[in-house]
Amino acid sequence: MPAQPTGRFQPPDVRRRQILDAVAALLLQDGYEALTISKVAARAGVAKGTVYLYFDSKQELLAALQAEMWGRMLEAPAALLERPELSWGDRLDGLVAAWVSAEQDHQELYHRLFHELGTAGDEPMGEARALLVRILTEGHEAGEFDVSDPELTADFLTHAYAGPCHHASGADVTAAVQGLFRRVVAAR
Amino acid sequence: MPAQPTGRFQPPDVRRRQILDAVAALLLQDGYEALTISKVAARAGVAKGTVYLYFDSKQELLAALQAEMWGRMLEAPAALLERPELSWGDRLDGLVAAWVSAEQDHQELYHRLFHELGTAGDEPMGEARALLVRILTEGHEAGEFDVSDPELTADFLTHAYAGPCHHASGADVTAAVQGLFRRVVAAR
Amino acid sequence: MPAQPTGRFQPPDVRRRQILDAVAALLLQDGYEALTISKVAARAGVAKGTVYLYFDSKQELLAALQAEMWGRMLEAPAALLERPELSWGDRLDGLVAAWVSAEQDHQELYHRLFHELGTAGDEPMGEARALLVRILTEGHEAGEFDVSDPELTADFLTHAYAGPCHHASGADVTAAVQGLFRRVVAAR
């Protein structure tokens, strides 16, 4: 798979993007173990040394990609909190929709990224969890949900949603997962 | 970390155990990436070559550990299917108890093992899933559960239970997760 | 034995040559069994990894050296076939001269290389043999030689010429071997 035929000189953001895209593509294609800087450079159409102009190490390169992905998972649901007209159930649905969609977009990309999370990887996951905890807590306080232990339930749901994304035969996974989330938090 | 002070010659099962235990300990302690045969040997108190007397390759060593863990997760719940006096809810509770306990025993050991599953790792996971699918399906047919899509729900739950096992502050995680499972499958 | 004091960066051909020369030197000095990539690198004055920049594996490194040597043995004699003014005896003499000279240059280098020929090594040997078979056959048909079984005779001579190259005390080995070849093919 040859490099994209871009010019030799590129604006920094473009180069950065090319490299991150290359990492994502390779991760999806061959998995984490097979990922090498050489391949990333080749795929991005740059020299090996160039990768190090944009990222200090392999670790940081992966961390950057991970951070990007977490961002996509957090923005949309967080925005829903600002809209007063929504019910907590709506917000939970929105969060599920965002997460399922992110998961499906990157398929297992994010799971493959879990390898190197030992260090910095925990923090963004914490943010996602915190968001869910907040929805559960406030939804419960509003009488809309029945969640006795929001933290534990958030851990449960945080792991759960990913399951159906992979195996499921297309169909409406989002709706199905939303239904399951609703069952877990349902009042009564 | 010095080797366990065992004699030079050991019965084969003992050596095998020592080595597998060393792998588990190191995996928990330092993670998958940091696992080397050298460290395994040192931790097990044997020479590097000895590891290869018992396992043909690093792959097989990890596969053996994984197989062992899946066995522990499948035996007890499968046995519950044979006991006619139990309700489907009881069986589901039993499965949760076994899985949570296995998860807590090995903490993230099993998750760290997910790296090398590309090959043989899928099969046992399939068995665990199949077991859960069966419980959900038959519980639904018996009118005890309300599960419209057993496959998808199994994928959901298969991922979900692990979440609370790690973060949760001790307490009665098992009971809590059993409760969440019940909510997901609850009739009405 | 310290590395040759060459600069750190070298044109690709130069580096390639340095490495091949190092292999040849070590092979002559210590034999095939003792040949390691480490020693090759040290002798060539490069890091171990550099060897793999130029050759994909130890096998290929040896194959490259072997191919080079076969080339030297085949080019000159093959050229003689194109010159109509030569008798078949002249051509046979030319072939002997080339082979003896190649053999003496590399002494037993080529014999030590015979270890790894299992794969690609047979082919070039076949070419050398084919060349000789052709000379014997056509020389016989021209009435200049008397060779009843060219194939068998070629096998005989292909092995024979190497013998005197090593032991012989300098002198004129080439002339002597030419004389022996002439005896083997002599008409009458």
Added chain:
Amino acid sequence: MPAQPTGRFQPPDVRRRQILDAVAALLLQDGYEALTISKVAARAGVAKGTVYLYFDSKQELLAALQAEMWGRMLEAPAALLERPELSWGDRLDGLVAAWVSAEQDHQELYHRLFHELGTAGDEPMGEARALLVRILTEGHEAGEFDVSDPELTADFLTHAYAGPCHHASGADVTAAVQGLFRRVVAAR
């Protein structure tokens, strides 16, 4: 290929033979590079340690096999020197017959053994050469041969005879090689 079903205790010579036979068989089958003491032991039907009861090292094991083979190549031709009724040509024929037969028996066994000859291997080769030198010299002095440089000619012939043994399509290789030897030494 399972071990020969011999009893656990064997007279020393039998064991020794079993081990040497195993080496020869493996050498022929898989080549020198693939030869390990483990395989030798397995093939001979003994434990690895047992091999070391009979041979001090791998080197010595191979040397012993080589010595045996040289013996077979030297005994018969040397005996011919004692029989006054024979011509030198007959003796040369006898030597060729013995060498070709030995070569064919072990096919390339002896060539595969040439790898480790660096040390002790030269000596027996020297004996074979000396025998041939003597035949050439005395045959020449007797006016039966015309050999101007017996040493060089011996080196030539010592290498030559092996060529036809492998490729040749059965037939009467011995006679053919005898004919070629005769041509090389022919008076006139």
Added chain:
DNA sequence: AATGAATGAGGCTTCATTCAT
């Protein structure tokens, strides 16, 4: 005499990272 589990040095190869151009 025989065993075979255990050893550990050492080989091949990979790959993150550097740096002279």
Added chain:
DNA sequence: GATGAATGAAGCCTCATTCAT
């Protein structure tokens, strides 16, 4: 800013040899 040849530490695995039983 970009390059890519060069580096060398470190990993996996093999196998001749030893030694307690």
